[in-house]
Amino acid sequence: MISQSLTLTWRSLVPLKNSPGQLLAMLIQPVFMIVIFVYLFGGAAGGDRAEAVQYMLPGVLVQVALMATIGTGMNLATDIGNGVFDRFRTMPIARMAPLAGRILADLCTMTVTLAMAVLVGYLVGFRVTTSPLEALAGLGLVLLFTMALSWASAWIGVIAKSVTAMQGISTAVLLPLTFGSSAFIPATDLPGWLTAWMSVNPVSHLAAALRGFTVGGLDAADVWITLGWTAALLAVFVPLALRAYNRRVR
Amino acid sequence: MDYAIEAEGLVKRYGDKAALDGVDLGARAGTVLGVLGPNGAGKTTAVRILATLQRPDAGRARVHGHDVAERPAEVRKLIGLTGQYASVDEKLTGVQNLMMMGRLLGMNRSSARARATELLERFGLTEAGGRAASGYSGGMRRRLDLAVSLVSRPSVLFLDEPTTGLDPHARSELWEVVRELVADEVTVLLTTQYLEEADQLADDILLIDSGRVAASGTPDQLKAMAGGHRLDIRPLRAEDEEKAMAILGSGELSIPIHDLAMAPAVLRKLDEAGIVLAEHALRLPSLDDVFLTLTGARA
Numbered sequence: 001m002i003s004q005s006l007t008l009t010w011r012s013l014v015p016l017k018n019s020p021g022q023l024l025a026m027l028i029q030p031v032f033m034i035v036i037f038v039y040l041f042g043g044a045a046g047g048d049r050a051e052a053v054q055y056m057l058p059g060v061l062v063q064v065a066l067m068a069t070i071g072t073g074m075n076l077a078t079d080i081g082n083g084v085f086d087r088f089r090t091m092p093i094a095r096m097a098p099l100a101g102r103i104l105a106d107l108c109t110m111t112v113t114l115a116m117a118v119l120v121g122y123l124v125g126f127r128v129t130t131s132p133l134e135a136l137a138g139l140g141l142v143l144l145f146t147m148a149l150s151w152a153s154a155w156i157g158v159i160a161k162s163v164t165a166m167q168g169i170s171t172a173v174l175l176p177l178t179f180g181s182s183a184f185i186p187a188t189d190l191p192g193w194l195t196a197w198m199s200v201n202p203v204s205h206l207a208a209a210l211r212g213f214t215v216g217g218l219d220a221a222d223v224w225i226t227l228g229w230t231a232a233l234l235a236v237f238v239p240l241a242l243r244a245y246n247r248r249v250r
Numbered sequence: 251m252d253y254a255i256e257a258e259g260l261v262k263r264y265g266d267k268a269a270l271d272g273v274d275l276g277a278r279a280g281t282v283l284g285v286l287g288p289n290g291a292g293k294t295t296a297v298r299i300l301a302t303l304q305r306p307d308a309g310r311a312r313v314h315g316h317d318v319a320e321r322p323a324e325v326r327k328l329i330g331l332t333g334q335y336a337s338v339d340e341k342l343t344g345v346q347n348l349m350m351m352g353r354l355l356g357m358n359r360s361s362a363r364a365r366a367t368e369l370l371e372r373f374g375l376t377e378a379g380g381r382a383a384s385g386y387s388g389g390m391r392r393r394l395d396l397a398v399s400l401v402s403r404p405s406v407l408f409l410d411e412p413t414t415g416l417d418p419h420a421r422s423e424l425w426e427v428v429r430e431l432v433a434d435e436v437t438v439l440l441t442t443q444y445l446e447e448a449d450q451l452a453d454d455i456l457l458i459d460s461g462r463v464a465a466s467g468t469p470d471q472l473k474a475m476a477g478g479h480r481l482d483i484r485p486l487r488a489e490d491e492e493k494a495m496a497i498l499g500s501g502e503l504s505i506p507i508h509d510l511a512m513a514p515a516v517l518r519k520l521d522e523a524g525i526v527l528a529e530h531a532l533r534l535p536s537l538d539d540v541f542l543t544l545t546g547a548r549a
Binding site for chain 1: 301302303323326327329330331333337338339340341342343346350351353354355356382398399402
């Protein structure tokens with residue numbers, strides 16, 4: 001099953017080599033995100049820009065990673081729509097391999113994208129003030145949570161009637177999760193209901209953990225809450241996605 | 251007789267509409283079974299059930315004795331499927347598509363590559379093998395699709411409308427490949443809307459319409475079901491056509507011949523009326539006639 005998953009991971013990564021344009025588009029996205037958030041919003045907040053960068057960059061990294069999970073479901077919906085998965089399903093291979101292969105591939109591209117985002121972050125003045133090891137731990141946590149969320153995206157991708165529907169549903173779910181969190185702004189001076197939502201939102205804890213790992217002030221609770229959500233997402237969405245995939249009728 | 255594919259009483263419903271309403275079929279090992287029917291007749295549903303993609307609501311089906319619903323893993327080791335919509339990975343090259351299948355089936359890198367090279371050559375794709383499949387023509391894509399489903403050397407192959415949308419040249423190329431497969435003892439179940447295709451390739455034909463079997467048999471048996479011989483004529487002068495139809499007592503320039511002595515008598519009558527014929531032919535009905543007689547539908 002592992003070698004089948006890896007073959008399918010390879011399958012999903014090869015097109016990036018075949019068409020470098022797609023790879024470039026993927027790498028440029030975080031650049032825009034950083035420019036928009038740091039210069040546009042960071043400037044509008046009126047505070048010190050160097051301070052804004054230190055607060056916002058971890059938030060932007062989380063945002064970039066989470067929005068990219070939509071791609072997992074969209075790619076799956078595309079594969080199902082054009083019949084590639086029908087062939088896999090008539091072959092003597094593990095049922096999990098096509099889904100796991102896609103998610104692993106997306107994790108690989110995500111790693112590259114995050115590295116790119118950190119690099120751009122450095123160019124605009126972001127500095128890791130902890131240790132490189134801690135920073136890597138923070139990025140690892142982001143990848144772990146992203147991988148779990150990818151299974152939710154995979155589930156939606158399998159049950160969605162079309163690629164467009166998949167994109168619509170995922171965006172509707174992800175926008176309140178990412179923007180309705182303390183990823184970009186601290187939860188102070190906001191209406192009470194919003195503060196309440198932000199404090200339960202797992203993305204707030206993930207962003208806070210990454211911030212702690214990179215610029216200091218880590219609260220272990222944020223890490224544990226994020227790991228808890230990761231486990232919960234996996235426990236719910238891995239079986240759901242596999243079941244939906246096995247039953248999927250085009 | 252040794253059947254590679256057999257099914258009894260297959261039923262599949264979508265909501266209250268029955269896509270299959272009790273279909274029996276059997277494909278003898280090493281032959282081509284043509285499943286012929288208009289759009290929406292249930293052909294694709296039947297293939298999807300036999301290829302383990304869907305479970306039937308009722309009925310049983312077996313591939314080389316393995317029940318498709320109970321033992322899908324066994325069935326999957328024996329079958330190949332080429333769908334109505336070519337399901338190659340467009341972003342991969344021809345070689346990559348074939349190698350991916352080989353690797354998934356547990357071949358090591360070098361044997362997967364060898365198999366890919368062999369199949370590309372066999373399907374005339376060697377030159378195109380390094381290009382992404384998205385740039386292939388319709389015929390090339392279908393050939394690659396077929397090649398991909400042959401990587402595992404299946405003993406049973408399902409071809410779901412393999413030539414729909416192909417030009418005549420690409421179609422006859424694909425027919426040639428199917429004939430070669432059968433020569434290699436592969437059992438083929440082929441669905442098609444084209445009567446000519448079934449006539450050309452199939453050893454046995456199953457005619458289905460609205461989820462039911464309308465007729466089955468060899469192409470010749472089916473043709474015999476549509477009635478006996480027909481006489482077709484074509485007057486040399488177009489203005490004679492109506493007069494000729496009046497003599498035939500028919501609304502078209504063709505009549506059924508129930509007694510073979512009748513044909514010369516009809517031709518004599520036309521001659522006496524001064525109608526010169528450019529063409530006349532006594533023929534057995536075509537599968538078209540069978541199709542129209544049995545389904546009342548246009549192919």
